[in-house]
Amino acid sequence: MIGKGKSISHTRASMAYGWNQEKDAENVLKEFLHGDSPNEITKEFKMLQDQNYHCTKNTLSFVISPTIEDGKRLNKKDLQTITKRFIHEMKLGERQAIAFVHQDKDHKHIHLYVNRIDFKGVAYNDSFIGKRSQLAAEKVAEHLGLTTVKQVQFERGFNLKEIRTEIKRRHDLTMKQFKPKSFDAYLKSMEANGVKVIPSINNQKKLQGFRFEFDGHNLKGSAVHRNMTLGNIGKQISGINGASILKENKVSINLGGKIVDLTPNMALKIVKFIIKKAIQKGISY
Template structure:
């Protein structure tokens, strides 16, 4: 579960958004209030806020977002429990508060509004409230056995490692299986092996590298493996003699149906590989030495 929080001054406007019936909002938590609409609740907030006219941002606005899977199983009782535990964890005590749940998206989330001014006229300390909200939501999730941010991050990192490995494996398979002679051949080969290769072309119509789309992930070549940057892929392709000749004789390439120019960095990387290949061949045959 993720928690976000901040102090605001536009109480009624923000509550009106949270209570918007078009978003299928439902009140799931209320404390020390009798109002039945945003205007009435905001008026109750203001009565208490008049006890402290020095505080301008006198309402606390929080968003509590369980994971999508957790949210599917949370009804009003459980959502109310989340708000109650969060209020306790944030040490908000006996303040006016109201919360709505939004189901307008697959990701169910709670909007919680709390009066920053208590019944004694004291303003709640909002220092580092964003970070404190995150920590409080994490503790509430642990207490209620919901998925925590740390668990989500671990799962994401774990899945990402597996995705990177699989894209790299399919890259190696493409190189061995199809022995592509051009970037276009490489793109088609990767597509055959289930990976969509998206050329990164800048405003100057120069090819800078590639992104790889696989199983809902979209990663830069350098994020997958250092050998999969545009320059390094080009160097591998340039190991083929016909590819080397092609690069020496042409300044433009056709990639994914578009004629583009290689970026300076890619051109240099490939040129070095071509020169290295020529020198190596010369040394092997004894030509020029």
């Protein structure tokens, strides 16, 4: 569950959005209010807000978003419970408040509006309200057995680690199985092993790296593994003409029918590696 909060001055306009019936808005909470329209509610808010003319951003606007999976099983009573618990965690006390649930894009989320000015004319302290809103949402989720942001982040991190490991495994398999002699052959071999390799080409039409697309994830080489940067992949591919690179400080590469060049620094890095390997093997250029 995610919680966002801020103080606003445009009460009526913001509340009108929350009341938008085209988004299948459903009222789940109304505290100390009688109106049935944004204009009426705004006027009721203003009766208290006029007691504190020093405060200009005098309405608190919150968005409370359960995860999509949690949202699918939450009914109106559950959403009302979430809203009331959130108000409790934010220590808002007895104040005018109204909340709506939006269900657009299959993602239920609550729009909550609370009068920042209480019945004594005192303004709620909104310091760090964004951070406090998130912490309150975490507490609500924990209390009600819903998914917290920390759980979502952990799962995403865990899944991403598995994705990185699998892409690297398929890269190693490609090198061992197909022994590609060029970058183009490497791209085709990786695709045969279920990983789409996308060249990153700059404005000068020079190849500066690869991105790897697998199982809905798109990661640059360095994010997968340090050995999967362009330079390190180039070192693993034995079919590059080192002498040509050394002479012209560039190399033209065919990638999917398109001719691109390595950047000078990348070409130099690869040729130094090739020369070093050649010397080790006793081969003279």
